[in-house]
Amino acid sequence: MPSVEKHEKFSGVYWVKEEGMEERLATRNLTPGVRVYGEPLVKAGGVEYRVWNPYRSKLAAAILKKIKEVPISKGSKVLYLGAASGTTASHVSDIVWKEGRVYCVEFAPRVARELLTLCEKRRNMIPIVADARMPWLSSRGGRRYLL
Numbered sequence: 001m002p003s004v005e006k007h008e009k010f011s012g013v014y015w016v017k018e019e020g021m022e023e024r025l026a027t028r029n030l031t032p033g034v035r036v037y038g039e040p041l042v043k044a045g046g047v048e049y050r051v052w053n054p055y056r057s058k059l060a061a062a063i064l065k066k067i068k069e070v071p072i073s074k075g076s077k078v079l080y081l082g083a084a085s086g087t088t089a090s091h092v093s094d095i096v097w098k099e100g101r102v103y104c105v106e107f108a109p110r111v112a113r114e115l116l117t118l119c120e121k122r123r124n125m126i127p128i129v130a131d132a133r134m135p136w137l138s139s140r141g142g143r144r145y146l147l
């Protein structure tokens with residue numbers, strides 16, 4: 001039976017603990033019952049979590065390697081440059097939750113199609129199929145994160 005604990009430093013990030021297994025990172029699933037990239041789903045205390053695979057997501061790997069800061073929490077507005085099909089962006093979407101937004105910029109048509117399907121299910125993810133080098137992106141204010 002797995003147990004889930006809050007990450008000691010980063011809000012919206014959790015540890016899944018299960019006997020005989022290494023601790024795994026996870027985020028609370030914004031869309032219960034729905035996987036994004038085949039990740040395991042874990043239920044604890046009536047809440048569903050998505051295991052966050054560090055081999056598929058550099059942000060998860062960086063957290064496991066004890067990165068000092070992850071400036072994303074519930075309600076954050078994140079501009080995600082190079083979202084691909086949304087693997088990491090979906091975990092960011094879990095972290096910022098319903099109050100936040102993840103603006104996902106991606107220009108490759110094949111992965112952008114998958115991203116669009118994902119964004120239909122995750123209403124806090126906004127797809128922007130465009131080249132991130134276009135000047136209009138840098139002409140706006142606010143904080144941007146390249147993951």
Ligand SMILES: C[S@@+](CC[C@H](N)C(=O)[O-])C[C@H]1O[C@@H](n2cnc3c(N)ncnc32)[C@H](O)[C@@H]1O
Nearest residue numbers: 057082083084087088106107108131132133147
């Ligand atoms: C390594 S993948 C990103 C994976 C993603 N960060 C994750 O962890 O799920 C890099 C993505 O950036 C996109 N990309 C690269 N340059 C771009 C640009 N100028 N504008 C938009 N997307 C770009 C690529 O098409 C590719 O899908």
